[in-house]
Amino acid sequence: MDSSSVSVSDESSEAAASASTRSLVDAAAGNLSRTVSDVSTSFSEQCSSSVDHSGPFEPGAAVAKLIGRSPATNALSRLSMKPRADVLDRRSTDDEMELVKERFSKLLLGEDMSGGGKGVCTAVAISNAITNLYATVFGSCHKLEPLPAGKKGMWRREMDCLLSVCDYIVEFIASTQTLPDGTKVEVMATRPRSDIYINLPALEKLDAMLIEILDSFQDAEFWYADAGTRSFASVTSTSSTMSSSFRKSMHRNEEKWWLPVPCVPDAAGLSETARKDLQQKRDCANQIHKAAVAINSGVLSDMEVPDSFMALLPKSGRASVGDAVYRTMLGADKFSPDYLLDKLDIASEHDALAMADKVEAAMYVWRRKASASHGKARWSKVKELAADDDDKNVALANRAESLLLCLKHRFPGLSQTTLDTSKIQYNKDVGQAILESYSRVLESLAFNMVSWIDDVLFVDKSTRNK
Template sequence: MFDGRNSGNSSFSSRGDGRNTPEHELAVHGMNPASSSHGTRRGKQNRTSDMEVMKERFAKLLLGEDMSGGGEGVTSALALSNAITNLADSMFGEHMKLQPMYPETKEIWRKEMNWLLSVVDHIVQFVPSRQMAKNGTFTEIMVTKQRDDLLMNIPALRKLDSVLLETLDNFKDQKDFWYVPREVEDTEKNGDWRRDENWWLPVVKVPSDGLSEESRRLLQNQKDSVAQVLKAATAINASVLSEMRIPDDYIDSLPKNGKTSLGDFLYKSITEENFDPDYFFSFLDLSTEYKVLDLKNRIEASMVIWKRKMNQKEKDGKSQWGSTVSLEKRELFEVRAETILVMLKQQFPGIPQSSLEISKIKNNKDVGQAILESYSRVIESLASKIMSRVEDVLEADILVQRQMMGEAEVRSESEAESAFSSEYEETEKVAAAETPNSRKLSDFIGWRLSSDTKKHSSMSDIEFFHKVEQEKPMMKSPRALPKKFSYLSKLENMRSPSDRH
């Protein structure tokens, strides 16, 4: 836990070097008294500077952020809430990488948070107790005790805060990923980096062969740890907001019924007999932050309307807004709307504050609730940011792995084709070696390739035969060849025995 009052991080417990060390002890330990006095002066200067900063912080709180002193400032609760929010924004607003906070920044965060949280030590409640008198009798008296919600939630929030800072410290010596400015990355790819949704964030890079197994386990473990912190901080924030009173100005701005607030489509989807929240979300367009926030505002407004109608009927038996829906159905609709709201916050943890939440925080006068709400909201925002950065690294690793798998598939396909081609050539060679006396068509016909026709040996026998036949000169024989008679013609010339007689 980062409570500086006992850990030495607070300005109240810091001391100068060698403040109470005698000169002879300094000489024995090899220390120079002059350097000790210099450290003492430096420690005093630090304490003086811390006191001045603390005076300035609490002066703004007492004046309600109205430095003119004219009484136009905000309430103490809202001033404390704004102070915690502004401090967190100045400490973590520019923290865009998975890397430890600077030691000076971490020290300022812990020190000034201790100042602001010191208020809760004086928010008490009276509880009955028994005190024993000198004569042995017991007397019931009222004693002060820190308020229960603060006693339970402030230590829990301090622990969650410490876990997040330790998570950032765990990435101190990592070298498996690094960051490149987005404008440099998109310039290399000839892109317009300002069109990206997160154009202000640097681009995470991983090695060409991806992250090591150890780095993947570290990132996944840190993501799981931060997810638990986010869940706990969200629960505390939602609990505190639910206890805050709904301002009258917000109620006056609501329509008369939940159907008008939700719209026809949302109202029909929530009030149908078979309601499935996952099926309900599948039909919604939540592509932009504005659409998500608009849905959140509509759901919360309808819940407030239904709750007020049920409370009014329980008190007076009649609602001033009128109603055509039974209490049982309205209670069922409220449960469904609350389920949608919880799923919406889980799916979009970094969603901005709704109109109802802003109105509650602005009009809240309970200092304890203001501190709990702002502190839990700051931790919720930081946890969401860290988880998003971890997911960016894991996503970059997945992209590299997919690229490697694609290259491996292309390489395996080319190797398979090469192996098939080599196997085919080997088969041809084996077949030629097994039939050495095989002859071509020209051998059966009786051709003998001369030196003039050897150049045509690359042709097939049939093609060469046709070509030779076409190129033969049409010449007549210089002398008549002797006439040859066939066997049939000889038979025709022979006379029968009757003719001879």
């Protein structure tokens, strides 16, 4: 440590310790490699060396060199990933720099600013930081309108800081290096971890597309009336211009009466061009939602199942799902998850989430029993070993998995299951934490945008049919 950065007093050792602590925090904020020194370099078993790393999206080229000398620098430049350590050099004010230092200090201390050692692990701290940033920026957004410049700048600046950690999560590969005398030697080189290299550029592209869709509503033909504070008579100065649209749309959001209500011209609604453009943006946001859900589901499936979840599993899958569901799953020669869900007649998302928890718990009970009968092998190996055997536990686990997938397809806005929240809470892999939280917040934003566009289209249809 540079002695000039720490003021040591001969008269007081406590003052020296305090100054040293502050210097460490400042150094950590200025050198990103300190924040990820303990990041695991292990990579997902499902990503082999034969994976095509070209990916569906091409991230932008690097705009500045990384601070200091990082072991990942050569790999990043070779694979055209975008380093983000330059965000510290793009500060506009001293206050902005202090904010960045505060954010990284909080991550280093595991959200325990008292220094009492009660903080969470780094992976959970970064996951919470991304979630809280999303709530701060988009939590009050309920309209199809451009994001304010201040919030947009905050989102991009702080996400760049949080995602910069991924620049240092690498894996080692065998490579050759030519010495000055022409001799070729085999060395271990680094490259970005496969799951991060594939998924992170895709998430950044989805993020940019969602912001672009919001920015496109600068001059829209529809507007909003505040349903929570304005009366029907005072919605607009032209009295009856919006009143009919306002009333007709109320029953669509009656359970969320405080949300603003979209309004369209009372004469003929939206123009044909605006209607088609709105439908195209809805389809685009819906595809973004599906892509974010797919990435999030993949990352969650790669996370380890916590021991605390396995310890709380019931003794039998039958006790978890109930006798009626168990008999249907076991007795049918050709199992149909859609038929079973129709028979259950699940009315609300609360009931759907409860059923998902039961089915998921039963699935892991049957998987555990199947693994125990095959020498505690991995589940993928158990399925191969039991392919030719009439293993009841394997069959029930597979049917439970298909039932769970069908349930999630019927309720796309379903909250996370107990297993998913347990995985996030006890996960220690920083790379997986970033991918999971980033895809989760983009999934939420895309889902909200589809809902907002549906509200406008509903009001437009009601206006044209009156």
